[in-house]
Amino acid sequence: xxxxxxxxxxxxxxxxxxxxxxxxxxxxxxxxxxxxxxxxxxxxxxxxxxxxxxxxxxxxxxxxxxxxxxxxxxxxxxxxxxxxxxxxxxxxxxxxxxxxxxxxxxxxxxxxxxxxxxxxxxxxxxxxxxxxxxxxxxxxxxxxxxxxxxxxxxxxxxxxxxxxxxxxxxxxxxxxxxxxxxxxxxxxxxxxxxxxxxxxxxxxxxxxxxxxxxxxxxxxxxxxxxxxxxxxxxxxxxxxxxxxxxxxxxxxxxxxxxxxxxxxxxxxxxxxxxxxxxxxxxxxxxxxxxxxxxxxxxxxxxxxxxxxxxxxxxxxxxxxxxxxxxxxxxxxxxxxxxxxxxxxxxxxxxxxxxxxxxxxxxxxxxxxxxxxxxxxxxxxxxxxxxxxxxxxxxxxxxxxxxxxxxxxxxxxxxxxxxxxxxxxxxxxxxxxxxx
Numbered sequence: 001x002x003x004x005x006x007x008x009x010x011x012x013x014x015x016x017x018x019x020x021x022x023x024x025x026x027x028x029x030x031x032x033x034x035x036x037x038x039x040x041x042x043x044x045x046x047x048x049x050x051x052x053x054x055x056x057x058x059x060x061x062x063x064x065x066x067x068x069x070x071x072x073x074x075x076x077x078x079x080x081x082x083x084x085x086x087x088x089x090x091x092x093x094x095x096x097x098x099x100x101x102x103x104x105x106x107x108x109x110x111x112x113x114x115x116x117x118x119x120x121x122x123x124x125x126x127x128x129x130x131x132x133x134x135x136x137x138x139x140x141x142x143x144x145x146x147x148x149x150x151x152x153x154x155x156x157x158x159x160x161x162x163x164x165x166x167x168x169x170x171x172x173x174x175x176x177x178x179x180x181x182x183x184x185x186x187x188x189x190x191x192x193x194x195x196x197x198x199x200x201x202x203x204x205x206x207x208x209x210x211x212x213x214x215x216x217x218x219x220x221x222x223x224x225x226x227x228x229x230x231x232x233x234x235x236x237x238x239x240x241x242x243x244x245x246x247x248x249x250x251x252x253x254x255x256x257x258x259x260x261x262x263x264x265x266x267x268x269x270x271x272x273x274x275x276x277x278x279x280x281x282x283x284x285x286x287x288x289x290x291x292x293x294x295x296x297x298x299x300x301x302x303x304x305x306x307x308x309x310x311x312x313x314x315x316x317x318x319x320x321x322x323x324x325x326x327x328x329x330x331x332x333x334x335x336x337x338x339x340x341x342x343x344x345x346x347x348x349x350x351x352x353x354x355x356x357x358x359x360x361x362x363x364x365x366x367x368x369x370x371x372x373x374x375x376x377x378x379x380x381x382x383x384x385x386x387x388x389x390x391x392x393x394x395x396x397x398x399x400x401x402x403x404x405x406x407x408x409x410x411x412x413x414x415x416x417x418x419x420x421x422x423x424x425x426x427x428x429x430x431x432x433x434x435x
Contacts, residue, residue, distance in 0.1 A: 003027060003037040010044035016054045021061035028159035029065040038163055039170040046175040055177050055219060056226040062185035063227075065159035067135060069191040073143065075102045076283040078194040080275055081183050083216065084116030086204035086352045087241030087382070091119045091149065092255045093272040093300065094279075096308035099146025100299035101276075101292075103283055106142045106190045107149045108156060110164070112365040112373075114173050114206070115356030117246065120151050121365075125249040125330055125375035129318040141315045146308055148316070157185040169368060174206055180219045188227055194282035195224055195231045196275050201431065202239035204352020210235070210431065217434040230282050232435040236271060237427045240350045240385045243268045247364045247378010249330040250399060256326040259306040267429055273297055274430055331376040333399035337406040339413045341389040348420035350385060358412035362400055374401055379413065386423040 006020045016024075024041060027033030033041075050058065071077050080094050095105045109131075111118035120131045131151040133141070141148035152161060160182050167173050167182070187195055197220050200206070201213035217233040224231035243265040245254045257263040276299075277292030286292030299305045310323035319329050359365055363374035376399060383395035396413050400406035 003033050003041070007037060007040045007044055010041065010048060013048045016050055016058060018057040018061070021054070021057045022064065025058070025061035025065040025159035028162040035166060038166045039172070042163060042167055042170060042172040042175070042178055045177050046172045050177040052222060052226070055180055055223050058177070059181045059184045059188065059223055060227055062157055062159040062163070062181055063188045066157050066189060067155040068189050069106070069135065069139070071104070071191050073104045075104050076193045076285065077106065077191060078103045078279050078283040079105055079107050079187055079190060079192050080196045080198065080279060081187060082198040083179065083183075083200050084113060084206060085200040085238040085242060086116065086356050087243040087246045087251065088117070088200070088238075089122060089243065089251045089255045090198065090268060090272045090275060092122065092252075092309070093259060093268065093305065094276050095147040095149055096305040096312065097272065097276050097296050097299040098279055099308050100304040101280055101295045102285055103146070103280070104142050105147035106138055107147065108152050108186045108190050109149055110151070112360070113168055115353045115360060115365070116206070117248070117251065117356070117359070117365070119149060121373055121375070122248045122251050123149060125252050126313060126318045126322060127329055129313060129316050131316070133316065141312065145311045145315055147312055149312070152186050152189070156189045160185045168366070176216050176219050179206070179216065180223050183220065184224050184227065188224070188229055192229050194279065195229050196279040196282060197221065197231065197233035198271070198275055199233050199235045199434075200238035201235055202237055202352060203350060204241060204356060205238035214432070214434070221434050232278055232282060232433065234274060234278065234430055235432040235434065237429050237431060238352055239427050241352060241355065241382050242271065244382050245378065245380045246355055246359050246382065247362070247380070247399060248373065248375040249332070250378045250380045252330055253326065256323070259300070259309060260303070260323065261301070269300070270429055272300070333376040333401060335400040335403055335406045337398045337400065337410055338394035339396040339398060339410050341391055341393050341395050341419065342414065343419055344391045345389065345419035345421055346423040347383050347385050347387045347389065347395070347417060348424050349418040351416040354412060354416035355379060355382070358409045358416070361412070362398070362405055362409050377401055379409070383417075386426055388423070389419065
């Protein structure tokens with residue numbers, strides 16, 4: 001068996017047997033497969049697809065390329081994953097809220113991919129926060145605090161670490177099969193008992209249409225359940241940013257304001273509650289979704305989730321007083337510029353992907369592998385769909401490292417927003433449940 005034969009088989013639409021999947025995943029993990037071969041493998045899967053059985057096989061092969069954790073916890077081990085969007089920081093609210101409800105959450109997260117933000121990049125805006133924890137540290141922090149949000153260590157799904165980086169630079173991010181195997185190989189490596197998925201659809205998501213989102217949600221749920229992890233998904237709206245900020249430190253500010261009750265971001269809150277309710281049912285900690293949602297609301301509104309979040313930050317190397325002093329601890333950009341409405345009207349449409357690319361070009365994401373991120377830059381005060389604006393009124397703020405960068409981003413944000421005389425219908429936040 002060799003890489004060329006496996007790639008040729010995929011190229012010709014003849015599938016990926018389990019032994020070939022395990023061989024290729026091993027080659028990704030130990031370097032026996034080159035970057036060029038990994039790119040060809042990814043492109044062949046993007047173009048020809050995998051059968052449901054082959055998708056489970058690739059997921060398990062990538063999971064088994066590294067260490068698979070097992071737990072002996074007093075409560076269930078549960079997690080959540082989003083397929084990526086703009087202004088979506090629900091993981092940062094949900095992990096401590098679930099922990100407050102008796103779950104244990106070893107959340108292995110990713111970095112920004114394409115135009116979407118990454119949970120690890122947001123957390124690393126916190127001075128001292130180290131997401132590159134060992135498996136032993138992940139076990140300890142999850143046991144002691146209740147949750148730990150970390151990157152995949154070299155011991156966790158190393159095949160995905162290679163393939164994830166290759167996908168970002170070879171135009172193969174959008175493959176349902178590769179997205180499924182990437183997400184689930186890391187999640188299943190954590191030894192989960194239950195998993196809730198947030199599948200985004202709309203202008204700011206990878207899946208632009210509801211049929212695409214349904215296909216991805218179905219693939220994720222069926223593959224995870226086929227691999228032995230109880231899983232359900234919510235398909236949620238990403239026709240506009242979930243919250244009012246896009247950019248790492250700026251999103252952290254919004255998360256902390258919501259956690260501490262200073263300025264609750266309503267859509268961020270509502271989606272966190274809905275996902276948390278589903279997760280608690282899957283984990284056996286609630287009888288139905290409404291009961292689970294009530295538990296999540298209590299965890300957030302009581303301050304218990306904020307307390308656990310602060311404990312996690314401290315355990316991961318961040319400031320011990322972060323919850324109390326987060327405005328002073330997070331970096332701020334030196335240039336802030338208004339984006340002013342060219343005419344009066346209502347926000348009729350938002351190109352979320354364009355907003356994401358604007359953040360990336362400001363330095364808040366990566367144009368190529370290895371790029372350093374500026375955590376301070378991004379967008380804030382983003383007007384939502386339906387918002388009335390007057391001519392010359394600011395409907396967004398750009399946070400930039402230089403005036404030149406800011407001017408480019410202002411033009412990009414202007415182009416991403418469409419104004420009309422009448423307000424559009426407000427989109428539903430949660431569109432469907434898939435189980």
